[in-house]
Amino acid sequence: MRASRFTEEQIIGMLKEQEAGAKTADVCCKHGISSATFYKFKAKYGGMDVSDARWLKALEEENARLKKLLAEQMLDNAILRDVSSKKMVTPDARRKAVAHACAAHGMSQRRACQALGVDRTSVRYRSVRPDDASLREVMRAVAGERRRFG
Incomplete structure (x- = not known):
């Protein structure tokens, strides 16, 4: 699988923008991603903080x-x-x-x-x-x- 061009911090920032009230289509257009990619990010990183995302990445590497x-x-x-x-x-x-x-x-x-x-x-x-x-x-x-x- 190809590595994402976005860091965990950027992905969580996109999700926070959408949770703050911005439309999903506007967030996707602003960051240059498709809505499918956005929802994939949301499934993986939804409800996480930056520290949780770093912990998840370290856990995946160790695994x-x-x-x-x-x-x-x-x-x-x-x-x-x-x-x-x-x-x-x-x-x-x-x-x-x-x-x-x-x-x-x-x-x-x-x-x-x-x-x-x-x-x-x-x-x-x-x-x-x-x-x-x-x-x-x-x-x-x-x-x-x-x-x-x-």
């Missing part, structure tokens, strides 16, 4: 902040429920859990790491060791030939 925190906490709980059946002992298991949380829940890597309690450096780590698959095969062959060596 929005709390709703956001609750939604984030519910998402964290869903991720933990989703991943809790798996053991995350090895760094590879942690990487897979973070990747699954990112893919399944559409969240950022940073947020998934925070929810799962995983360090981001372990998720971003890429090994620089050379691939020694051929050497391992030779060692397995020697260990198979000579049991004492293996």
Whole structure:
């Protein structure tokens, strides 16, 4: 929803003008609003003082902040429920859990790491060791030939 171009004080001032005896159409014309907007303001701010309007706005902002925190906490709980059946002992298991949380829940890597309690450096780590698959095969062959060596 678009923010109003009028402050609470101005809106309450318009309502007070109309309550003082001015016609609704004249008040709307003077301030450049439609009668529907005026009646919407009256439904929301009717019978309020400026301090009440400020209190209402602060209450709405706090409510929005709390709703956001609750939604984030519910998402964290869903991720933990989703991943809790798996053991995350090895760094590879942690990487897979973070990747699954990112893919399944559409969240950022940073947020998934925070929810799962995983360090981001372990998720971003890429090994620089050379691939020694051929050497391992030779060692397995020697260990198979000579049991004492293996």
